[in-house]
Amino acid sequence: MWQCPICQSPFNPLVEHTASWQCAEQHRFDVAKQGYVNLLPVQFKNSLDPGDNKAMVQSREAFLNAGFYAPLVQAIASDIQSHAALDSNSVVFDAGCGEGYYLRALQALLTQFDSDCHQASNDAGDIDIRFCGNDIAKNAVLRAARQNQVLQGNQTHVVASSFALPLQDESIDVLLQIFAPVSQAEVFRVLKPSGTWYQVVPNDNHLIEFKRHLYQSVNAHQPSPEDGLAVRELTVSYTISPNQIQREQLLSMTPYAHAANAEKRQRCIQDDSPLSIDFKIYVYQQSQMKEA
Secondary structure (H helix, E strand, O other), rough: OEEOOOOOEEEOHHHHHHOOOEEEOOOOEEEOOOEEEEEOOOHOOOOOOOOOHHHHHHHHHHHHHHOOOHHHHHHHHHHHHHOOOOOOEEEEEEOOOOHHHHHHHHHHHHHHHHHHHHHHHOOOOOOOOOEEEOOOOOHHHHHHHHHHHHHOOOOEEEEEEOOOEEEEEOOOEEEEEOOOOOOHHHHHHHHHEEEEEEEEOOOOOOOHHHHHHHOOOOOOOOOOHHOOOOEEEEEEEEEEOOOHHHHHHHHHOOOOHHHOOOHHHHHHOOOOOOOEEEEEEEEEEEEHHHHH
């Protein structure tokens, strides 16, 4: 499924089990000690250290690991379980995976679904789905790979741009895009004919309490699907009550952090009222996208 980011030659199917990824044209990418591979050659970078810095990654990691966004992953997992026919050759790919929370949580839920189904049918088999992800931020991928090692997981993480995915054509069954930019053309290219794309964006009232502290005039965010092509639209809405440290972590992982001076930032952090969590999930099917 992987291809060289320089010449687009396919890597050997067993490359994930090697210490160095090398294509037919002899372009070589070593596996870091944490287990990830940097597939973002320096000539393709727009800066020396693109993406989120270490502080932002650590804040997001701590907040997400506390489980505040678990209902979002549960909604995606339930939809995959209901609509996607996955087997041992299936690949779930998180484009813009950050520090890996969503991929880890989704793998845990789908594995549990699979186990429950086998127990109900007295079937001892397991579906060995592959879980992989990329991010342009090396800091984030390093954390994702390190947590994968600690948890003894079997995920693969690479540093790469979501606008030039190091993936072969029609190699992915499920592609996740959660609050991360990605090229629509790349999604169309890498999805299998029966593949599914889950695009998660903020809905109308997401973190509206922060916005009230930050802006004089608050306008509800109005998301819309890509070119009207969504097969299904799911909404996940609830409230959370994080403590002040967690509010600061949450604020720092949103675009609102850039609009917050010291005074406004403190208002967001010290306000102990519940926060509105409001997501829209657009679900696209490759077959119907191509027909459109």
